[in-house]
Amino acid sequence: MIKNKIMKEKISALADGELSDFETRRILSEISSNPEYREFWKNIHQGKEALENEESEFLDIDISNRVSFGLDKVQLKDPEQIKKHKYPQASYILASLFGFCAVIIYSLIPPPIESFSDIASQRIVDAIDSPQGIEVLNNSVSGLGILQDFKSNQKGTLANYRVPNSNKTFKVSLYPIKEVNKIGVGEATRISYIKSKNGTYVVSVSGNISTEKKNQILQNANFFAEKIN
Amino acid sequence: MKVSNKDLDLGLVKRAKAGDYQAFDLLVLKYQSRLISTAFKFVKDLQIAEDLVQDSFIKSFKSIDSFREDSTFYTWIYRITVNTSKNYLVSKKRKDEILQTDISKEENFIIEPIDKDTPENLFHASQLRNIIIESLNGLGEDTKTALTLREFDGLSYEQIAEVVNCPVGTVRSRIFRGREVIDEAIKEYRKGNQSSLAEIKP
Numbered sequence: 237m238i239k240n241k242i243m244k245e246k247i248s249a250l251a252d253g254e255l256s257d258f259e260t261r262r263i264l265s266e267i268s269s270n271p272e273y274r275e276f277w278k279n280i281h282q283g284k285e286a287l288e289n290e291e292s293e294f295l296d297i298d299i300s301n302r303v304s305f306g307l308d309k310v311q312l313k314d315p316e317q318i319k320k321h322k323y324p325q326a327s328y329i330l331a332s333l334f335g336f337c338a339v340i341i342y343s344l345i346p347p348p349i350e351s352f353s354d355i356a357s358q359r360i361v362d363a364i365d366s367p368q369g370i371e372v373l374n375n376s377v378s379g380l381g382i383l384q385d386f387k388s389n390q391k392g393t394l395a396n397y398r399v400p401n402s403n404k405t406f407k408v409s410l411y412p413i414k415e416v417n418k419i420g421v422g423e424a425t426r427i428s429y430i431k432s433k434n435g436t437y438v439v440s441v442s443g444n445i446s447t448e449k450k451n452q453i454l455q456n457a458n459f460f461a462e463k464i465n
Numbered sequence: 466m467k468v469s470n471k472d473l474d475l476g477l478v479k480r481a482k483a484g485d486y487q488a489f490d491l492l493v494l495k496y497q498s499r500l501i502s503t504a505f506k507f508v509k510d511l512q513i514a515e516d517l518v519q520d521s522f523i524k525s526f527k528s529i530d531s532f533r534e535d536s537t538f539y540t541w542i543y544r545i546t547v548n549t550s551k552n553y554l555v556s557k558k559r560k561d562e563i564l565q566t567d568i569s570k571e572e573n574f575i576i577e578p579i580d581k582d583t584p585e586n587l588f589h590a591s592q593l594r595n596i597i598i599e600s601l602n603g604l605g606e607d608t609k610t611a612l613t614l615r616e617f618d619g620l621s622y623e624q625i626a627e628v629v630n631c632p633v634g635t636v637r638s639r640i641f642r643g644r645e646v647i648d649e650a651i652k653e654y655r656k657g658n659q660s661s662l663a664e665i666k667p
Contacts, residue, residue, distance in 0.1 A: 245641040252615060253470040254622045254637065260476060268487030278494040279648045285498050286594040287601070287616045294501040295593045296655070299515050300493045303522045307486065 244276050251280045397443075406443025408453060428454035474538040481529050489526050496539055497522075500546045507550035517553055521546040593654060600650040604643050611636050612643035 246263050249255045255263065267273045278298070285292050397406050425442040439457040441450040474495075480488035497518060504514035504521075525532070525542050532541055601609060610629060614620045622640075626633045 244645065245638065248641040248644050249622075249637050250473065252622065252640070253473050257476075260473065264477070264480065264488060264491070267491060274490075274494070275652075276644075276648055277491060279651045280644055281495045282498065282593075282651060283597050283644065283647045284616060286597045289499070289502075290594070292498060292502055292594075294498050294505065294511070294514075297498060297501055297511075297515065298494075299497055299501070299519050299522075300490055302515070302519045303493050303526075304486070304490060306519055306523045307526055 240272075243270075243273060247273055247276055248280060251277065251284070404443070404445050406441060406445045406450070406453075408457065409440045426450040426454060428458060430458055471537050475534050478529065478532060478534070478538050481526065482532075486526070489522075489529070492538060492542075493522055496542060499539075500542065503543060503546050504550045507547075507554060513553070514550075517549050518546055521549045524549065593651070596650050596654050597647055600647045601643065604646060608639045608643045608646075611639035615640055 243263070243266060246255060246259060247267060250260060250263055267277055278300075282295055286295055397408065425440050426447065427438055427440045429436055430439055439454055441453045441457075443450075474492065477488040477492050481492070500518045500521065501511075501514050504517040505511060508514055508517065521542060525545050532538070601612060604612065607629070611625055614625045614628060615622075620628070622633050622636045625636045629636070
């Protein structure tokens with residue numbers, strides 16, 4: 237309260253050009269950051285205008301907001317905002333402290349063990365994207381003849397394939413069992429479970445290939461999983 | 466060393482030149498009423514006058530580097546406002562296709578007396594002025610004298626101190642006390658402004 241009065245007295249002196257250069261520099265930032273001081277500044281000049289110019293008929297018009305918005309500047313006027321910004325240093329300190337703690341905690345946590353799903357997915361991604369893709373795929377789906385990837389784009393555990401010399405396509409997916417709802421299970425979908433030390437996974441095969449071939453793919457998937465387990 | 470009004474404005478301009486918009490904002494708050502009155506004398510429409518002054522401030526901020534500090538900021542922004550208002554009239558007249566003569570010549574502009582067709586504004590202004598004067602009159606004698614010598618006679622704090630025979634610090638405190646009272650009155654006026662208007666309007 238006392239500080240408030242002292243500040244306002246300085247603002248009053250400033251409006252009369254009666255403040256030292258040193259004090260002026262200090263107080264300007266205070267006025268700008270405190271809406272109450274800003275309003276006091278405005279009212280002083282409104283009062284001056286009213287007393288100096290009897291013909292002034294637009295005393296109570298304030299376009300400062302419009303000017304600041306026109307220049308993409310934001311003004312601090314809302315009293316709620318004052319409360320929020322009353323102790324800006326405290327906010328910075330808290331934010332810094334929080335950040336520092338987060339770094340410490342993060343550095344103490346051991347790096348996550350890559351799950352089977354992640355490894356398997358990455359293998360599929362690598363298989364499709366790498367120059368040796370066809371060879372890897374052939375090995376993975378042995379007995380089905382040569383396969384080509386239908387689309388290179390697949391979302392982690394999902395891959396689409398096409399059988400050469402026919403228009404038959406199929407899709408293979410691999411999910412942790414808790415994510416099984418992500419598999420679009422239809423009548424033609426065949427699924428299998430893969431147990432690993434990291435948990436149980438679901439492999440699914442769907443598409444317009446024979447059931448026999450789907451089963452073979454599931455077996456191959458199990459075999460593939462064992463290799464990387 | 467004390468900062469004069471001109472120096473104070475220049476100090477704010479320097480800060481604005483350095484990119485400090487908040488310093489410029491204080492200049493807007495200080496001169497907006499006067500400039501709106503100026504623009505209104507040209508266009509006789511409050512909304513347009515406000516728009517023109519807004520444009521003038523925006524122009525001035527964007528070209529603040531071109532402001533030569535040998536004149537006052539007010540003279541500069543006043544000139545910008547007058548030119549902006551004139552340009553508006555030129556463009557409006559062109560649009561209205563009532564241009565009969567070469568209006569690009571400045572002397573063809575005649576600033577007519579203000580239309581007194583804004584009773585609401587006049588009512589506001591006179592009410593607010595009355596409130597400010599009433600507050601001033603209601604001050605204690607010492608405070609009132611100090612503030613009157615400052616606002617009406619434009620005396621410096623030092624000159625006031627000599628006149629009333631007291632320290633400069635006391636003058637500063639008295640002027641502040643007076644302004645504090647006026648500030649409260651203006652705030653009260655703004656609070657009750659809407660309800661008062663509702664009662665007056667038919």
